[in-house]
Amino acid sequence: MSIYWKIFTPAGSKDKAMKVAKSVVKSIGVSHSELVVEPYHKGGFTCSFETIVSKGDWSCVVFETIELAQIIGRAYTITGSIHDELDMWSNEPSVSGVTNIQVMAEKRA
16 A cells, blocks of 8 residues: 655755755655656655555554654644545645645555
8 A cells, every 4th residue: 555645845846845855755765766857736756655564454554654753743634534535634744845745645446
């Protein structure tokens, strides 16, 4: 299964946003898909990437997702039903240059 990450940064350029995103990925310390950096309509940029969960059953996926997310932020809010999807949001990142973090994982049938 995959974990989908989206970080928000007020960086002034795409290059600076990419630098922030690379810092996040380095902090997490796992392999990832290509970083996608896009302008955010309210200013700054969003940076998205995907990581693969190494464990199999859903409870392990949830645990690993939270474990990794804690490296780059704290005080996550979990929305929706955790039985089918883990969708977390933090306004308290611990990586410089990041303002918000969204982390998602979907249960596959």
